[in-house]
Amino acid sequence: MGPPEAATNDPGSRHTIRTGYWRSCVPLRCLRFYCWVVFCMGHGQTVGNMESLRAVIVGAGPGGLVALKELLEAGIGPVSIVEKSESIGGLFSGSYDGLFLTSSAAFSMFSDFPIPEGEANRFWTKNQVVEYWTAYATHFNLWPHIRFAFEVDKVALDPAGEWSLIARDDAVLARHLVVASGNNVLPAYPDWTCDVRIPRLMHSSEYRSPEEFSGQNVLVVGGGESASDITLEIAKVAKKTYVSMRNGPGWVVPRKRGDDAADTSTHRAFWTLPYWVGAAVSKRLIMAEEERGKTSPVLAEVARLNRSVASPHGIRGVFGTKSLGLPSAIVEHGAELVGEIVGVEDGGRVLQSRDGGRLESIDAVLLATGYRTEIPFLKEHGWKCDPANWYKNMFVPELGEKLSFVGFARPTFGSQFPIMEMQARLLACVLGGLVALPSEEQMKKEISRNDVVLSDQFGATRFRVRGLVDYGPYMEDLAGIIGCRPRMWHLFFFSPRLWLHVMFGPMQGSQYRLFGPGKKSALATSIIRSLPVSRFNHIVKTGIWARIGVFLRLIRPSENCSSGSQDRSLQGMQ
Numbered sequence: 001m002g003p004p005e006a007a008t009n010d011p012g013s014r015h016t017i018r019t020g021y022w023r024s025c026v027p028l029r030c031l032r033f034y035c036w037v038v039f040c041m042g043h044g045q046t047v048g049n050m051e052s053l054r055a056v057i058v059g060a061g062p063g064g065l066v067a068l069k070e071l072l073e074a075g076i077g078p079v080s081i082v083e084k085s086e087s088i089g090g091l092f093s094g095s096y097d098g099l100f101l102t103s104s105a106a107f108s109m110f111s112d113f114p115i116p117e118g119e120a121n122r123f124w125t126k127n128q129v130v131e132y133w134t135a136y137a138t139h140f141n142l143w144p145h146i147r148f149a150f151e152v153d154k155v156a157l158d159p160a161g162e163w164s165l166i167a168r169d170d171a172v173l174a175r176h177l178v179v180a181s182g183n184n185v186l187p188a189y190p191d192w193t194c195d196v197r198i199p200r201l202m203h204s205s206e207y208r209s210p211e212e213f214s215g216q217n218v219l220v221v222g223g224g225e226s227a228s229d230i231t232l233e234i235a236k237v238a239k240k241t242y243v244s245m246r247n248g249p250g251w252v253v254p255r256k257r258g259d260d261a262a263d264t265s266t267h268r269a270f271w272t273l274p275y276w277v278g279a280a281v282s283k284r285l286i287m288a289e290e291e292r293g294k295t296s297p298v299l300a301e302v303a304r305l306n307r308s309v310a311s312p313h314g315i316r317g318v319f320g321t322k323s324l325g326l327p328s329a330i331v332e333h334g335a336e337l338v339g340e341i342v343g344v345e346d347g348g349r350v351l352q353s354r355d356g357g358r359l360e361s362i363d364a365v366l367l368a369t370g371y372r373t374e375i376p377f378l379k380e381h382g383w384k385c386d387p388a389n390w391y392k393n394m395f396v397p398e399l400g401e402k403l404s405f406v407g408f409a410r411p412t413f414g415s416q417f418p419i420m421e422m423q424a425r426l427l428a429c430v431l432g433g434l435v436a437l438p439s440e441e442q443m444k445k446e447i448s449r450n451d452v453v454l455s456d457q458f459g460a461t462r463f464r465v466r467g468l469v470d471y472g473p474y475m476e477d478l479a480g481i482i483g484c485r486p487r488m489w490h491l492f493f494f495s496p497r498l499w500l501h502v503m504f505g506p507m508q509g510s511q512y513r514l515f516g517p518g519k520k521s522a523l524a525t526s527i528i529r530s531l532p533v534s535r536f537n538h539i540v541k542t543g544i545w546a547r548i549g550v551f552l553r554l555i556r557p558s559e560n561c562s563s564g565s566q567d568r569s570l571q572g573m574q
């Protein structure tokens with residue numbers, strides 16, 4: 001969320017932000033209650049039956065839960081979650097029936113709450129992941145700190161630095177506001193859908209099961225993981241399925257390789273390589289995929305899709321699509337890829353795609369086009385929800401630790417859950433006084449530096465998906481600030497078996513519980529050892545090859561170290 005336009009260059013902008021709210025017109029239905037809140041604040045009283053909290057967290061999805069647990073564990077209290085629904089679990093409580101996570105259990109678990117033996121390679125259903133969080137909330141005694149049926153309508157920060165959060169007929173006061181209300185809330189609709197009149201125009205957030213598309217001509221729009229999974233479900237029952245994408249499906253990887261979860265290969269040996277090796281390593285990965293494709297038409301389709309990725313940094317410059325839904329739908333059920341939709345005729349019965357295609361007799365359109373990142377209760381202040389303009393995707397420079405966000409960083413690979421947890425740990429360090437945030441000016445400089453790097457890495461996607469981060473470097477960055485990065489040389493010499501697991505096992509949260517603040521070494525060691533280690537596969541081999549390339553490159557100091565020349569140097573090694 002960026003500051004209000006008018007306040008951006010104004011040293012007194014904090015004042016502007018706050019007084020702007022008080023001057024703005026408060027809807028009448030809230031006015032009486034609002035005056036009462038202000039009266040109570042002025043007289044040091046509690047509001048309703050709530051005391052003034054140290055911190056309040058909005059949302060009881062995974063982000064809110066892990067934030068609550070970390071703050072409580074750091075002794076920061078009193079702290080509460082306010083949640084508009086009657087249950088925990090966030091968007092997973094209401095998603096489509098066939099939803100399986102795209103991150104394995106090893107990557108979806110939190111760092112200090114182990115999963116049962118043998119579970120690491122599984123992909124949980126939405127119910128299973130909610131069960132895991134329910135057990136987590138019970139284990140860490142979070143329930144007494146969650147207040148359900150409290151939908152935050154408005155927030156205000158008074159001149160003394162206290163937030164008031166206002167619901168329809170209730171309010172909460174707190175010194176710190178933590179927003180964990182999710183970045184998948186408001187469905188995004190492409191402009192052309194305004195002209196569509198066919199009865200079945202549906203966003204993926206409304207999709208529950210494929211039966212209603214049986215025997216129909218269906219267009220699925222979108223290239224992400226939900227689109228891929230839903231396309232396969234629909235293609236199995238539809239007469240004809242088209243899939244429209246603007247930029248292709250990203251880098252397609254299976255959920256599983258044999259019995260192993262494929263994201264075991266999201267290990268630090270590969271994902272801490274600099275992104276500029278992306279083009280060179282991608283070529284080698286595709287060659288290996290083509291080889292495997294000789295025995296499987298679906299894998300051959302995966303290699304074909306990945307070869308069409310337009311990013312100059314290949315696998316390191318695009319989203320990973322951890323689903324074989326799309327290639328399976330193409331190969332096994334005749335689904336057809338078309339370009340972006342640019343024209344609508346006959347109320348949507350006929351659609352034209354940018355590549356010249358004309359889709360006739362369309363019965364239904366399913367939009368897996370993602371979500372707009374908006375936080376309605378902050379919008380009123382004129383702030384844009386723009387994680388790219390928050391320090392570490394978490395803190396608005398003008399407000400520092402007063403306002404923070406958990407769960408608004410979106411990795412291209414890896415998983416969002418370990419990221420939320422790392423953010424929650426950083427927040428606990430900041431509010432607990434263990435880590436001081438840089439000055440407003442330094443935060444802004446760091447944001448600009450980061451912007452240059454990520455714009456080079458991800459190109460246009462960076463402008464579209466504002467919370468975009470590169471999983472490995474982002475985790476290492478936050479861990480560096482907290483002081484909990486695994487000490488690899490120490491492990492190499494004193495605990496080589498553990499080193500092997502940390503280097504070639506899933507790069508998830510427990511790796512950051514071995515050292516530094518928040519460490520739980522014995523628990524973390526046992527969890528890390530119980531997780532799978534990658535086989536000596538094409539990804540490990542490519543990672544080793546690239547690391548040697550990077551090393552050779554770095555010991556030639558006279559050469560220009562721009563990303564372009566580094567890339568060329570590695571490509572020359574093939």
Ligand SMILES: Cc1cc2nc3c(=O)[nH]c(=O)nc-3n(C[C@H](O)[C@H](O)[C@H](O)COP(=O)(O)OP(=O)(O)OC[C@H]3O[C@@H](n4cnc5c(N)ncnc54)[C@H](O)[C@@H]3O)c2cc1C
Binds near residue numbers: 058088181182185377
């Ligand atoms: C279909 C789908 C599948 C996904 N699968 C994976 C996966 O496999 N692995 C992975 O790592 N990530 C996955 N993600 C991404 C991400 O992990 C999820 O979106 C996750 O739910 C985000 O958690 P959250 O806590 O930030 O937000 P949410 O889960 O959206 O929770 C936010 C909570 O805030 C509450 N809330 C919102 N506004 C208010 C308000 N005004 N007042 C009070 N409460 C409010 C909501 O009711 C909700 O309970 C997936 C996303 C989608 C859309």
